[in-house]
Amino acid sequence: LALLWHDRLLKAVRKRATRGDPQSVISAIDHFCRHNEWAMNVGDEKGSILDSVVSEVNPEKVLELGTYCGYSTVRIARLLPPGARLITLEFNVDYAAIARQVIAWAGLEDKIQLVEGASEDWIPRMKEHFGIETFDFVFLDHWKDRYLPDTKLMEDCGLLRKGTVLLADNVICPGVPDYLEYVRNSLSYKSCYFKSHLEYTKAEDGLEKSVFLG
Numbered sequence: 426l427a428l429l430w431h432d433r434l435l436k437a438v439r440k441r442a443t444r445g446d447p448q449s450v451i452s453a454i455d456h457f458c459r460h461n462e463w464a465m466n467v468g469d470e471k472g473s474i475l476d477s478v479v480s481e482v483n484p485e486k487v488l489e490l491g492t493y494c495g496y497s498t499v500r501i502a503r504l505l506p507p508g509a510r511l512i513t514l515e516f517n518v519d520y521a522a523i524a525r526q527v528i529a530w531a532g533l534e535d536k537i538q539l540v541e542g543a544s545e546d547w548i549p550r551m552k553e554h555f556g557i558e559t560f561d562f563v564f565l566d567h568w569k570d571r572y573l574p575d576t577k578l579m580e581d582c583g584l585l586r587k588g589t590v591l592l593a594d595n596v597i598c599p600g601v602p603d604y605l606e607y608v609r610n611s612l613s614y615k616s617c618y619f620k621s622h623l624e625y626t627k628a629e630d631g632l633e634k635s636v637f638l639g
């Protein structure tokens with residue numbers, strides 16, 4: 426059934442969105458998730474906050490943890506300057522297959538590298554496998570019990586530099602209490618909370634922006 430649902434999402438994108446037009450892909454997914462079937466994309470309301478943080482940081486090197494259908498991947502990549510690169514990690518092969526098609530429809534393949542596998546396996550290999558020194562921006566939107574261990578792993582692997590911005594989705598719903606406690610109390614981060622709503626609903630949720638201080 427899940428696969429069927431993803432096929433319906435892709436059909437909606439192909440029907441409503443214009444190939445090579447990322448904004449139309451974003452609108453098509455939002456329309457489908459609001460009027461047909463809810464999905465756990467970051468959505469349009471939190472997506473606007475994501476857009477403003479990405480535009481402010483203007484990153485060259487971006488890491489996204491949790492691709493899902495590629496909605497936030499497209500949202501971020503469409504704002505990146507020429508030559509900038511986004512690496513997105515996805516654990517679930519079905520999600521990854523959908524995301525590749527969504528990214529291709531948006532025409533953003535050359536900015537995005539979708540890697541299938543577990544974050545804990547790939548984070549330690551970023552330098553030697555992708556030639557990444559440090560990331561300028563990290564979007565955390567994967568399993569909620571992985572936010573904290575993966576943040577510590579990125580620190581230990583030297584992937585964060587003074588000024589790297591972490592933006593975490595779902596800090597209220599489903600919630601990431603251990604991660605919040607860490608970034609809000611650690612002397613290595615300056616954190617702030619952007620209050621919003623769970624995608625396509627009236628439930629409270631929000632994004633936590635944390636700047637690594639080195």
Ligand SMILES: O=C(NCCc1nnc(-c2ccc3[nH]cnc3c2)[nH]1)c1cc(-c2ccc(F)cc2)cc(O)c1O
Nearest residue numbers: 465491492493514515516542543544566567568598599
């Ligand atoms: O679970 C979520 N997101 C995670 C999906 C994922 N997609 N990919 C991964 C992955 C997991 C390991 C990985 N290791 C490496 N990449 C990985 C990717 N995890 C999520 C859930 C909700 C949600 C809220 C209220 C509800 F009633 C039900 C659900 C809302 C959201 O915005 C979410 O982001």
Ligand SMILES: [Mg+2]
Nearest residue numbers: 467566594595
């Ligand atoms: Mg999320």
